[in-house]
Amino acid sequence: MSDVENTGGVGRTDGVGTLSKKDFTSEREVRWCPGCGDYAILATVQSFMPELGISPDNTVFVSGIGCSGRFTYYMDTYGVHGIHGRAPALATGIAAARPDLNVWVVTGDGDALSIGGNHIIHALRRNVNIKILMFNNQIYGLTKGQYSPTSEEGKVTKSTPFGSLDHPFNPIALALGAEATFVARSIDNDRQHLTQVLRQAAAHRGAAFVEIYQNCIVFNDGAFDLLREKAQGVHNQIRLEHGKPIIFDEGKQCISVGDNGRLVITDVESTPPERIIVHDVHVRPSLAFALAHTSPWPTEPTCIGVFREVERPVYGEAMEHQIEAATERLGKGDLAKLLHSGDTWTVN
Amino acid sequence: MAKQVEEKEDVVIRFAGDSGDGMQLTGDRFTSATAVLGNDLATLPDFPAEIRAPAGTVHGVSAFQIHFASEHIMTPGDHPNVLVAMNPAALKAELESVEKGGTVIVNEDAFVQRNLEKAGYTRNPLDDGTLDGYQVYRVPMTSITVRAVEELGLSRKEAERAKNMFALGLVSWMYGRPVEVTLDWLHRKFGDKPQVFDANVAAFKAGYNFGETTEVFAHSYRVKPAPAEPGMYRNVSGATALAWGLVAAGERSGLPLFYASYPITPASELLHELSRLKNFGVRTLQAEDEIAAANVALGASFAGQLGVTGTSGPGMDLKAETLGLAVMLELPMVVVDVQRAGPSTGMPTKTEQTDLLLAMFGRHGESPIPIVAACSPANCFDAAVEACRIAVKYRTPVVLLSDTFLGNSSEPWRIPDIESLPEIDPGFATGPNAGTEFLPYLRDGNLARPWAVPGTPGLRHQIGGLEKDETGSISYDPHNHERMVRMRAAKVEKIADGIPPLEVDDPGGDATLLVLGWGSSYGTIRAAARRVRERGRKVATAHMYHLNPFPKNTGDVLRAYERVLVPETNTGQLAMLVRAKYLVDAKTYSKVQGMPIFAEELENAILEVMQA
Numbered sequence: 001m002s003d004v005e006n007t008g009g010v011g012r013t014d015g016v017g018t019l020s021k022k023d024f025t026s027e028r029e030v031r032w033c034p035g036c037g038d039y040a041i042l043a044t045v046q047s048f049m050p051e052l053g054i055s056p057d058n059t060v061f062v063s064g065i066g067c068s069g070r071f072t073y074y075m076d077t078y079g080v081h082g083i084h085g086r087a088p089a090l091a092t093g094i095a096a097a098r099p100d101l102n103v104w105v106v107t108g109d110g111d112a113l114s115i116g117g118n119h120i121i122h123a124l125r126r127n128v129n130i131k132i133l134m135f136n137n138q139i140y141g142l143t144k145g146q147y148s149p150t151s152e153e154g155k156v157t158k159s160t161p162f163g164s165l166d167h168p169f170n171p172i173a174l175a176l177g178a179e180a181t182f183v184a185r186s187i188d189n190d191r192q193h194l195t196q197v198l199r200q201a202a203a204h205r206g207a208a209f210v211e212i213y214q215n216c217i218v219f220n221d222g223a224f225d226l227l228r229e230k231a232q233g234v235h236n237q238i239r240l241e242h243g244k245p246i247i248f249d250e251g252k253q254c255i256s257v258g259d260n261g262r263l264v265i266t267d268v269e270s271t272p273p274e275r276i277i278v279h280d281v282h283v284r285p286s287l288a289f290a291l292a293h294t295s296p297w298p299t300e301p302t303c304i305g306v307f308r309e310v311e312r313p314v315y316g317e318a319m320e321h322q323i324e325a326a327t328e329r330l331g332k333g334d335l336a337k338l339l340h341s342g343d344t345w346t347v348n
Numbered sequence: 349m350a351k352q353v354e355e356k357e358d359v360v361i362r363f364a365g366d367s368g369d370g371m372q373l374t375g376d377r378f379t380s381a382t383a384v385l386g387n388d389l390a391t392l393p394d395f396p397a398e399i400r401a402p403a404g405t406v407h408g409v410s411a412f413q414i415h416f417a418s419e420h421i422m423t424p425g426d427h428p429n430v431l432v433a434m435n436p437a438a439l440k441a442e443l444e445s446v447e448k449g450g451t452v453i454v455n456e457d458a459f460v461q462r463n464l465e466k467a468g469y470t471r472n473p474l475d476d477g478t479l480d481g482y483q484v485y486r487v488p489m490t491s492i493t494v495r496a497v498e499e500l501g502l503s504r505k506e507a508e509r510a511k512n513m514f515a516l517g518l519v520s521w522m523y524g525r526p527v528e529v530t531l532d533w534l535h536r537k538f539g540d541k542p543q544v545f546d547a548n549v550a551a552f553k554a555g556y557n558f559g560e561t562t563e564v565f566a567h568s569y570r571v572k573p574a575p576a577e578p579g580m581y582r583n584v585s586g587a588t589a590l591a592w593g594l595v596a597a598g599e600r601s602g603l604p605l606f607y608a609s610y611p612i613t614p615a616s617e618l619l620h621e622l623s624r625l626k627n628f629g630v631r632t633l634q635a636e637d638e639i640a641a642a643n644v645a646l647g648a649s650f651a652g653q654l655g656v657t658g659t660s661g662p663g664m665d666l667k668a669e670t671l672g673l674a675v676m677l678e679l680p681m682v683v684v685d686v687q688r689a690g691p692s693t694g695m696p697t698k699t700e701q702t703d704l705l706l707a708m709f710g711r712h713g714e715s716p717i718p719i720v721a722a723c724s725p726a727n728c729f730d731a732a733v734e735a736c737r738i739a740v741k742y743r744t745p746v747v748l749l750s751d752t753f754l755g756n757s758s759e760p761w762r763i764p765d766i767e768s769l770p771e772i773d774p775g776f777a778t779g780p781n782a783g784t785e786f787l788p789y790l791r792d793g794n795l796a797r798p799w800a801v802p803g804t805p806g807l808r809h810q811i812g813g814l815e816k817d818e819t820g821s822i823s824y825d826p827h828n829h830e831r832m833v834r835m836r837a838a839k840v841e842k843i844a845d846g847i848p849p850l851e852v853d854d855p856g857g858d859a860t861l862l863v864l865g866w867g868s869s870y871g872t873i874r875a876a877a878r879r880v881r882e883r884g885r886k887v888a889t890a891h892m893y894h895l896n897p898f899p900k901n902t903g904d905v906l907r908a909y910e911r912v913l914v915p916e917t918n919t920g921q922l923a924m925l926v927r928a929k930y931l932v933d934a935k936t937y938s939k940v941q942g943m944p945i946f947a948e949e950l951e952n953a954i955l956e957v958m959q960a
Binding site: 026028055056057058059060061062063065069072073075076077078079080081082083086089090091092093094095096097098100101118119121122319322323326327329330331332333335336338339340342343344345346347348 | 386533578579580583592595599604606626627628629630631633637644645647648650652653655669677764802803807808809813821822
């Protein structure tokens with residue numbers, strides 16, 4: 001099983017023939033609500049997977065509980081639909097045991113950031129070779145509409161008829177704080193952008209965290225209209241591209257360094273060019289963190305794309321290397337010798 | 349003049365001192381020397397949860413008890429014949445358990461005003477009649493040790509630290525223990541630190557010579573080797589035996605062992621043991637919490653390895669939901685529960701058998717899980733192999749119950765031949781099982797489903813916590829759910845086809861009382877039964893290793909006796925199970941004090957039941 005060469009970020013390249021979307025699409029009927037953003041994400045992922053050149057036999061999707069949890073059943077790969085919040089831990093076991101596999105985690109804002117908050121941060125800091133797709137719809141959909149850890153303050157839901165008192169998480173900032181080596185954000189209905197982010201996530205060696213703004217048509221419709229709707233998106237999507245100045249709104253606005261050193265959104269026209277931020281995914285996390293907070297909520301112009309990408313040893317591989325090094329140093333373990341180690345005596 | 353040597357059949361010694369006095373080490377080394385001599389033995393470490401409790405106080409006392417004999421023994425002993433007390437607190441804490449007329453060896457130097465106060469003594473117990481009736485030896489251990497290491501240039505504090513080796517040397521002389529075993533060990537341990545090595549050797553020899561040459565001790569004692577089956581032996585603790593059993597199961601199955609765990613007393617020992625065995629290909633992962641540990645293990649199992657997680661009581665509570673998932677996924681997985689005194693944080697370093705019902709029922713829904721329980725430190729090895737065998741063969745999570753007492757205690761173990769261990773066949777699915785299709789929940793003769801690991805061409809499937817039908821599709825069909833609930837239960841019941849019947853020890857075959865046990869009470873039950881039989885009374889015993897399912901003949905065995913007594917360190921958990929299942933009037937003998945039942949207590953309980 002593990003005699004196949006590991007090629008890093010994308011697990012491995014199989015000698016498979018040309019793959020197509022169909023090879024990753026299960027025959028099961030998809031049962032999200034009509035118009036749910038999950039459909040678009042599923043179609044994008046199914047269309048994207050073939051380009052990795054990895055057989056679906058060597059691909060594993062792991063999910064938790066919530067609407068996103070059903071994702072595994074719709075992928076014709078190996079799949080485990082785990083319990084609430086624990087998908088990153090389950091996937092850690094899989095990826096650490098088998099660095100040769102191509103492992104993806106599908107989770108939601110409640111699953112990943114509320115009940116599973118502990119697992120997501122530890123999977124990220126360990127840099128386990130898993131690609132985490134967190135569908136953020138800022139609501140609990142499957143349980144029919146309670147506020148989530150990413151819902152805005154004051155949110156009126158069934159469980160908060162007088163408005164939510166909770167301050168929401170900024171998922172990108174959280175992932176950065178957890179020492180994630182790859183942090184990105186995309187949008188459910190922007191197939192091209194999402195595909196590009198998935199491509200970069202797959203190529204990354206180690207844990208990738210991808211927040212996907214996803215519209216819940218029933219319980220939180222329109223939460224991301226400012227970015228999702230074409231007419232508004234043109235003005236409000238701040239597309240991050242490594243090595244390029246951060247300019248958006250058809251070249252009219254940019255992110256620049258303000259007088260106090262903070263990042264601010266300014267008119268390109270009135271901003272000295274040297275003050276416009278040139279995006280760099282490889283530098284210290286402070287730039288990515290500042291970008292995450294330049295527009296903390298999708299109710300104003302918001303950054304999408306890759307915030308940060310750095311290299312660090314990959315967990316499952318490090319585990320294998322440690323075993324190899326120990327075996328080299330101590331010799332291959334001999335059970336009989338182990339049982340006879342220390343003081344023994346013979347009875348005749 | 350050579351001193352008199354007196355023969356003894358069995359001896360119980362308790363070493364007690366402050367947490368920082370090195371009593372566990374002293375006991376451990378005495379145990380090794382005793383094991384090499386061929387005595388049968390059983391040990392019981394007993395230490396506080398605090399890493400360094402306030403020095404000199406009663407709750408900072410750390411003790412180690414060893415029972416050794418020239419005959420077969422089963423328990424660490426009820427009452428020490430000899431107490432070695434390194435300070436007043438140790439004397440205060442332990443004197444009560446010493447047999448009447450027993451021997452008390454004290455470090456006289458420690459009985460100064462300050463230490464007496466800390467121990468809560470208003471007067472010096474060495475002088476006020478407290479020790480009347482005991483054979484008392486007052487030995488200035490600290491000052492002799494300091495003198496013995498004087499020339500090595502150690503600080504006074506460092507010099508004093510070697511006093512445990514003095515005590516070990518003295519007691520080694522008293523009981524004729526071989527000195528080479530200790531000297532060899534010191535060499536292995538401190539060979540590269542000459543000063544420390546020299547100090548320990550000097551202190552050890554000073555203790556040994558103190559016994560031999562001074563007139564304080566008139567006798568030394570000899571305990572002959574115990575008869576034992578031929579073979580190569582070693583001493584082993586439950587924690588080590590369990591860890592090695594898991595490694596052995598990995599080897600016998602050809603599955604890489606993946607152990608995920610969160611630090612918790614006393615189960616951490618397993619994580620420590622296994623983490624050292626990287627060159628056996630063992631993967632260990634210290635998870636972020638108990639839930640993660642269980643999920644990591646389950647993920648490893650899904651990926652085709654032997655996923656094991658270990659914990660103690662509070663951690664079991666947290667793993668419950670994941671165990672339910674494992675029941676649903678029907679993947680091999682072993683969960684080790686080193687039981688400790690609960691509820692809640694309870695008494696983390698104290699033993700108890702209180703998680704049987706938790707293992708049996710502690711999940712929502714109909715969620716049957718096989719249970720295996722180890723009965724002695726050495727038996728932890730076999731129990732671990734057995735738990736893994738069941739898990740792999742039946743594609744199920746298995747709870748393996750150990751406890752603090754088993755984990756910490758040790759006994760001689762005849763080292764098994766690895767080839768004699770059961771072979772475990774992972775039996776991975778390699779191709780379609782229904783024509784050209786692969787149905788993940790299509791069952792074999794054992795009702796187990798196929799284990800198809802990622803990477804196997806053509807066997808892609810999706811499983812999860814939602815109820816499924818044979819094809820692996822989600823199903824809310826009421827009849828399917830009932831069928832699957834009964835199927836999962838039937839699969840666990842089917843395990844009974846492959847386990848040995850419940851064995852009864854009833855020498856005359858005509859006892860009317862059966863003492864039924866499980867887990868770590870094995871030794872106590874056997875010892876108590878022997879005592880009862882020595883009185884000319886008849887009693888039968890039986891011990892359960894498989895708690896779910898029970899051996900098939902269990903009902904017949906129980907019904908063959910007029911009375912059934914179940915001793916447990918809980919309030920009657922096995923008794924409840926057998927009463928419910930077999931409608932027998934099993935009575936409980938219960939002790940819930942964070943320590944094992946003593947043979948004497950159970951002997952009295954058995955006699956009482958007989959008289960009733």
